[in-house]
Amino acid sequence: MIQIDPRSAAPIYEQIIEQMKILCLKGVVKPGDKLPSVRELATIIIANPNTVSKAYKELEREGIIETLRGRGTYVTEGAQSKLNEGKVVEMKEQLRQLMIEAHYAGIDIHQLKVWLEEIGSSLKGGKQVD
Amino acid sequence: MIQIDPRSAAPIYEQIIEQMKILCLKGVVKPGDKLPSVRELATIIIANPNTVSKAYKELEREGIIETLRGRGTYVTEGAQSKLNEGKVVEMKEQLRQLMIEAHYAGIDIHQLKVWLEEIGSSLKGGKQVD
Amino acid sequence: MIQIDPRSAAPIYEQIIEQMKILCLKGVVKPGDKLPSVRELATIIIANPNTVSKAYKELEREGIIETLRGRGTYVTEGAQSKLNEGKVVEMKEQLRQLMIEAHYAGIDIHQLKVWLEEIGSSLKGGKQVD
Amino acid sequence: MIQIDPRSAAPIYEQIIEQMKILCLKGVVKPGDKLPSVRELATIIIANPNTVSKAYKELEREGIIETLRGRGTYVTEGAQSKLNEGKVVEMKEQLRQLMIEAHYAGIDIHQLKVWLEEIGSSLKGGKQVD
DNA sequence: GTGGTCTAGACCACG
DNA sequence: GTGGTCTAGACCACA
Numbered sequence: 001m002i003q004i005d006p007r008s009a010a011p012i013y014e015q016i017i018e019q020m021k022i023l024c025l026k027g028v029v030k031p032g033d034k035l036p037s038v039r040e041l042a043t044i045i046i047a048n049p050n051t052v053s054k055a056y057k058e059l060e061r062e063g064i065i066e067t068l069r070g071r072g073t074y075v076t077e078g079a080q081s082k083l084n085e086g087k088v089v090e091m092k093e094q095l096r097q098l099m100i101e102a103h104y105a106g107i108d109i110h111q112l113k114v115w116l117e118e119i120g121s122s123l124k125g126g127k128q129v130d
Numbered sequence: 131m132i133q134i135d136p137r138s139a140a141p142i143y144e145q146i147i148e149q150m151k152i153l154c155l156k157g158v159v160k161p162g163d164k165l166p167s168v169r170e171l172a173t174i175i176i177a178n179p180n181t182v183s184k185a186y187k188e189l190e191r192e193g194i195i196e197t198l199r200g201r202g203t204y205v206t207e208g209a210q211s212k213l214n215e216g217k218v219v220e221m222k223e224q225l226r227q228l229m230i231e232a233h234y235a236g237i238d239i240h241q242l243k244v245w246l247e248e249i250g251s252s253l254k255g256g257k258q259v260d
Numbered sequence: 261m262i263q264i265d266p267r268s269a270a271p272i273y274e275q276i277i278e279q280m281k282i283l284c285l286k287g288v289v290k291p292g293d294k295l296p297s298v299r300e301l302a303t304i305i306i307a308n309p310n311t312v313s314k315a316y317k318e319l320e321r322e323g324i325i326e327t328l329r330g331r332g333t334y335v336t337e338g339a340q341s342k343l344n345e346g347k348v349v350e351m352k353e354q355l356r357q358l359m360i361e362a363h364y365a366g367i368d369i370h371q372l373k374v375w376l377e378e379i380g381s382s383l384k385g386g387k388q389v390d
Numbered sequence: 391m392i393q394i395d396p397r398s399a400a401p402i403y404e405q406i407i408e409q410m411k412i413l414c415l416k417g418v419v420k421p422g423d424k425l426p427s428v429r430e431l432a433t434i435i436i437a438n439p440n441t442v443s444k445a446y447k448e449l450e451r452e453g454i455i456e457t458l459r460g461r462g463t464y465v466t467e468g469a470q471s472k473l474n475e476g477k478v479v480e481m482k483e484q485l486r487q488l489m490i491e492a493h494y495a496g497i498d499i500h501q502l503k504v505w506l507e508e509i510g511s512s513l514k515g516g517k518q519v520d
Numbered sequence: 521g522t523g524g525t526c527t528a529g530a531c532c533a534c535g
Numbered sequence: 536g537t538g539g540t541c542t543a544g545a546c547c548a549c550a
Contacts, residue, residue: 011540025234037522048542053523061451068266070522070550087235094228095242096249098221100151104194105217109250112225113243119226120239136458141534178535271549278490285493308550324494347495351488355502356509358484364415365477369510372485373503379486380499401525427537438527443538460535460537 001028004045012047016055024064024079025087031077035065038073062086131158134175142177146185154194154205155253165195165203261288264305272307276315284324284335285383295325295333391418394435402437406445414454414469415477421467425455428463452476 002019004012023029035041038056042049056073059065064079076082102112132149134142153159165171168186172179186203189195197203232242262279264272283289295301298316302309316333319325327333362372392409394402413419425431428446432439446463449455454469466472492502 013540022231022234025231039522049523050543051541054540056523066267067523068550069271070548071266072522084235087231088237091228091232091235091237092245092249094224095245096253098224098228099246099249099253100148100155101217102221103155103253104151104192105221107218107221109246112246115222115225116229116239116242116246119222119229123226123229123233136461137456141459143534181535184534273549281490281494285490311550314549347491348497351492351495351497352505352509354484354488355505356513358481358488359506359509359513361477362481363513364412365474365481367478367481369506372506375482375485376489376499376502376506379482379489383486383489383493403525429537439538440528441526444525446538457538460533462537 002041002045004047012045012051013055013058016041016045016047016052017058020055020059021064021083024075025083027080029075031075031079033075035073035075132171132175134177143181143185143188146171146175146177146182147188150185150189151194152253157254159205161205161207163205165205167202262301262305264307272311273315273318276301276305276307276312277318280315280319281324282383289335291335291337293335295335297332392431392435394437402435402441403445403448406431406435406442407448410445410449411454411473414465415473417470419465421465421469423465425463425465 001023002016004015006012008015010018020029020035029035035056036044038049038052041047042052045052056065056067060067060073063076063082065073066076067073099109099112102108131153132146134145136142138145140148150159150165159165165186166174168179168182171177172182175182186195186197190197190203193206195203196206229239229242232238261283262276264275266272268275270278280289280295289295295316296304298309298312301307302312305312316325316327320327320333323336323338325333326336359369359372362368391413392406394405396402398405400408410419410425419425425446426434428439428442431437432442435442446455446457450457450463453466453472455463456466457463489499489502492498
């Protein structure tokens with residue numbers, strides 16, 4: 001389920017966190033679902049168990065998943081709502097960065113809106129939702 | 131003019147780059163304006179000259195500013211006409227990713243447009259609509 | 261009767277011990293009362309029988325309960341008088357440490373007494389004054 | 391300044407966290423003070439730098455200390471007030487545990503209050519404020 | 521089998 | 536020199 005890009009500048013544990021959040025948001029994993037154990041996931045993505053553990057701990061700290069001692073790790077009930085809240089701040093920052101870049105590429109806000117429409121259509125129509 | 135937050139997760143040199151770009155966008159500094167020297171700015175923001183130098187080099191690489199040997203560093207004239215194909219493709223892809231994420235967070239295209247306007251105002255003008 | 265919080269940082273077997281003591285304290289279970297068997301309790305609280313067993317063994321070691329071969333586990337008569345003078349010294353030392361910590365946190369002796377009353381009520385009665 | 395007990399059941403990183411908090415509460419280290427670097431402290435207490443790092447990260451997450459990239463780690467301005475808030479919850483739980491234990495030792499709430507007075511006097515008079 | 525802790529040693533970005 | 540990341544391998548408590 002999780003794909004790690006070892007060439008990425010982003011640390012492996014952050015990639016795990018990010019992708020796990022996406023899986024929650026997409027509904028691929030649902031509240032109550034059991035996640036692969038630290039060792040299992042480490043084997044699957046070919047990483048060190050400690051790295052996976054670090055990702056799981058951060059996700060737990062954020063309240064996305066929870067650990068039941070000796071039984072494994074599970075998705076919490078409120079995972080999706082928590083994720084959505086944090087996402088808004090993150091996305092506005094992304095938009096801000098993007099607009100700064102756009103300016104230096106000679107792209108104005110109007111053009112960005114046109115693109116939004118274009119992409120919106122292609123996503124709905126073409127079912128390229130991934 | 132430039133405010134550094136030493137507690138931020140963002141490296142200082144990136145904060146300098148980011149804020150210098152915004153100053154250009156807002157028109158606080160205009161094409162042809164002379165920027166403070168590396169050592170001056172380093173003194174002002176209490177940072178290592180190497181750090182400021184790294185930021186200036188990156189800004190120069192992006193064509194935002196230019197260094198005239200022995201005369202100092204200046205904002206370039208044609209900063210806004212760097213339009214190149216690669217950048218456009220890249221930004222549309224960024225927008226696409228962002229819209230997909232927005233979709234899973236329950237954010238629609240209309241909301242994104244509203245945010246674009248908000249951010250556009252805060253970047254150009256002064257009022258922080260955030 | 262016993263409520264386990266699988267999310268708690270406290271091990272399940274400690275939660276069982278703790279709650280069993282409280283049940284004795286509140287008088288919900290009295291000396292001579294038969295406790296559920298290891299397997300019964302394990303089923304009720306959805307835990308591993310080994311875990312319940314570990315809790316019962318510790319309670320037995322402390323003299324709170326006793327196991328009668330083939331007949332089950334019972335609350336002892338003299339549960340409350342198992343503790344000796346050494347315990348008193350230990351508790352006064354605990355109190356002393358606690359008062360020192362309280363001092364540095366700006367909590368005075370009066371506040372500690374108020375808390376004692378609060379906690380005393382919640383343990384004996386039912387209303388959670390917390 | 392920090393003493394680690396390798397025999398303690400408490401993990402080393404928690405001992406560091408705990409003792410650092412006490413040093414803050416006591417005012418031995420003040421807001422703005424620079425803490426020993428990860429490597430320095432690791433050398434001093436004879437532990438692995440990673441272990442010290444883990445402690446520092448947790449303290450930073452709690453807002454007690456802050457990291458200035460490449461410059462070191464410092465005590466935050468609001469360290470003491472934050473510590474005091476968290477301490478209240480912790481101490482009430484300690485008191486609760488202590489009262490349960492007291493019950494089994496035949497000690498009532500009145501006796502505890504008397505002890506509080508006794509200890510309070512000895513701490514003020516004898517300057518045994520360890 | 522599960523996660524939690526610790527050590528040792530390596531490499532990297534930042535300043 | 537500073538912390539951040541990752542790997543490898545060990546041991547322990549809990550269930």
